[in-house]
Amino acid sequence: MSHLNPLRECQIEAINSMLNLNPKEQDASGATLSDPVWKVLVYDQMGQDVISPLLKVNQLRERGITVHMPLNSERQPIPEVPAVYLIEPTSQNIKRVAEDLSKQLYESYYINFLSAVSRPLLEELASETIQAGTSRLIAQVYDQYLNFVCLEANLFSLNMNLSYFQLNNPAESEHSISQTVDKITASLFSVVATLGSVPIIRAARGHAAEMVAQKLDARLRDHLANSRSNLFVDSGNPSTSFSRPLLVILDRNADLVPMLAHTWTYAPLVHDILEMKLNRVTVISDEKNGQRSRKVYDIDVTDFFWSRNAGTPFPQVAEDVDAEINKYKKDVDEVTKSAGVTSLDQIDANDFSANAKVLKTAINQLPELTERKRTIDMHMNMATSLLNSIKERNLDFFFAQEETISKQTKTSVLDAIKSKGSPDDKMRYFLIWYLSTDDQSSEDVAELEVALQEAGCDMAAVKYAHRMKAFGRMTSASVAPSAISSSPGDFLGKLTGMGSKLTDHLKEGTLISNFGGAYDTIISNVKNLLPTRKDLPITRIMDTLLDGTSADNDEYLYFDSRVGRTRGEQIGKGNRVRTVFQEAIVFVVGGGNYLEYQNLQEYAQRQSQKKRITYGSTELLTANQFLNQLALLGQA
Numbered sequence: 001m002s003h004l005n006p007l008r009e010c011q012i013e014a015i016n017s018m019l020n021l022n023p024k025e026q027d028a029s030g031a032t033l034s035d036p037v038w039k040v041l042v043y044d045q046m047g048q049d050v051i052s053p054l055l056k057v058n059q060l061r062e063r064g065i066t067v068h069m070p071l072n073s074e075r076q077p078i079p080e081v082p083a084v085y086l087i088e089p090t091s092q093n094i095k096r097v098a099e100d101l102s103k104q105l106y107e108s109y110y111i112n113f114l115s116a117v118s119r120p121l122l123e124e125l126a127s128e129t130i131q132a133g134t135s136r137l138i139a140q141v142y143d144q145y146l147n148f149v150c151l152e153a154n155l156f157s158l159n160m161n162l163s164y165f166q167l168n169n170p171a172e173s174e175h176s177i178s179q180t181v182d183k184i185t186a187s188l189f190s191v192v193a194t195l196g197s198v199p200i201i202r203a204a205r206g207h208a209a210e211m212v213a214q215k216l217d218a219r220l221r222d223h224l225a226n227s228r229s230n231l232f233v234d235s236g237n238p239s240t241s242f243s244r245p246l247l248v249i250l251d252r253n254a255d256l257v258p259m260l261a262h263t264w265t266y267a268p269l270v271h272d273i274l275e276m277k278l279n280r281v282t283v284i285s286d287e288k289n290g291q292r293s294r295k296v297y298d299i300d301v302t303d304f305f306w307s308r309n310a311g312t313p314f315p316q317v318a319e320d321v322d323a324e325i326n327k328y329k330k331d332v333d334e335v336t337k338s339a340g341v342t343s344l345d346q347i348d349a350n351d352f353s354a355n356a357k358v359l360k361t362a363i364n365q366l367p368e369l370t371e372r373k374r375t376i377d378m379h380m381n382m383a384t385s386l387l388n389s390i391k392e393r394n395l396d397f398f399f400a401q402e403e404t405i406s407k408q409t410k411t412s413v414l415d416a417i418k419s420k421g422s423p424d425d426k427m428r429y430f431l432i433w434y435l436s437t438d439d440q441s442s443e444d445v446a447e448l449e450v451a452l453q454e455a456g457c458d459m460a461a462v463k464y465a466h467r468m469k470a471f472g473r474m475t476s477a478s479v480a481p482s483a484i485s486s487s488p489g490d491f492l493g494k495l496t497g498m499g500s501k502l503t504d505h506l507k508e509g510t511l512i513s514n515f516g517g518a519y520d521t522i523i524s525n526v527k528n529l530l531p532t533r534k535d536l537p538i539t540r541i542m543d544t545l546l547d548g549t550s551a552d553n554d555e556y557l558y559f560d561s562r563v564g565r566t567r568g569e570q571i572g573k574g575n576r577v578r579t580v581f582q583e584a585i586v587f588v589v590g591g592g593n594y595l596e597y598q599n600l601q602e603y604a605q606r607q608s609q610k611k612r613i614t615y616g617s618t619e620l621l622t623a624n625q626f627l628n629q630l631a632l633l634g635q636a
Helices: 007-019 045-051 057-062 091-103 119-132 163-168 174-195 207-226 238-243 266-273 304-309 314-339 356-393 395-403 410-418 423-436 442-454 460-470 488-505 517-529 537-546 594-605 623-635
Strands: 039-043 065-070 083-087 109-113 138-143 149-152 155-157 200-203 246-251 280-286 292-298 557-560 583-589 612-617
Touching: 007 045, 007 083, 007 149, 007 174, 039 045, 045 083, 045 149, 057 065, 083 091, 091 109, 091 119, 119 138, 163 174, 163 623, 174 207, 174 246, 174 583, 200 207, 207 246, 207 557, 207 583, 246 537, 266 314, 266 356, 266 594, 280 356, 292 356, 304 314, 304 356, 314 356, 356 395, 395 410, 395 423, 410 423, 410 442, 423 442, 423 460, 423 623, 460 623, 537 583, 537 594, 594 612
Parallel strands: 039 065, 039 083, 083 109, 109 138, 155 612, 200 246, 246 583, 583 612
Antiparallel strands: 149 155, 200 557, 280 292
């Protein structure tokens, strides 16, 4: 049983407090005791990225925010309203805030830094405002420790673009890498501070993961020893050790394969194909008139369809869309018949001739039905777009091939490269095969590289993969075979058939119901053929480390910031907490994706004693985005 709230809830609670002007008094439930004050919200890019996946415009309004604007935009004065700033502690931002103060745009200024502001920057702010005579306008200055982006209940990203490239680029200076590690450390400190519990830290040896672990341990020790306002509720109570979370810091180089894999479940497909960013997706579709339409959707991770289907294989998602449409139509029919109308648009709250009780019931159901229709339409259009991409890019073929990657031969890989598909999809498939198997001959690899070039592939990523393999930085544990209930050929044929059948039904943005027996048979067959994935390497590592009583995990570094006095050095075996952890955070230095996140969530849910595993990374990447970073490294 987990003892801490989900990270997303904790971050929302911290933002709510900030938007309510950081009141000191709270009731037992954590709600503030003061009434909402109308105010302006000003944020920089990172501040906007932090808030946008958590709170919608109407939710900001409920918290007293009348206007929200970027820090670097031209803003008109609103002199009678306080302003809440959420910004990174940078010299550029300090100067911009000082400009706002000199212009007296707002009544008072509540300045909230996303991470701890340094003394020199505070002195810069003080100097600027004292010279301008505006320091009296500053009501508060707070370190909020919110410099991470929470996308799901247990999923976060640091939004550090090109992090894998920066940490592995041989041309990068030691100073630059040290700055990147410091930034990662500061954000991870914010994550554990937001959760409010000092973790036991385990880390892979070598490279950036070890550096981050050492620096985070040192920072936690400094905070526990010197901070006047302790951020950790359990910091002084040894008896809470059993409920402290485990923080595991891993390096992306341990396993590149999941970052390149073609997937078959809903959320990873939406992220990879529709390039979801900050829970926002753009769907481009062809209209009847030949024009292309562009629709932008903000996914609410708590919506009933996403919550139920994020980890569901795509064929079952298509089936569920149809079931929800049929259910919606049935509910609408019941409401309209009871109100004596033919459509929801005809329900009129001012129609006094109708039966008052029936009319009231119908009106009360309208908001829920309207919101349900909006949600279903969104997922229907997303599913349609996914199906079109699956068909155009031959994605079901590549997915099926990768499910049995250890069984693929040079001939089958060559056939895949010559088959239908985009150059990037073919390159991803080849790299997975190359990194997952050890028995390729140099002649076979050379022949496949020629085929890749003929297919129009950028070969820079292959150069980097050769380097990785030569230095032995990839582990053989990256191969995660799956059990499939029928032969690959049979599996492929029926999946492809299913795709074309569903495309027929999901056309022009409308899912036609009453598919009939043929559709039911297709879905039934696909269900029987869907592969059963085994745990990915990251999940297997977590399974070992969560059992703190096992000696099998001694290869991973161990830090406990509440034991001993040495900063950044691991604790001896005699002083280690030996317990089975129920709460864990796993963080990947160099990027992560939804495939690993879902694999960890599935593992946590099937444990006899439920666990909570929070997954984070320096950035969440689509496969093609990661492939581009590999190509950059190949060119370096």
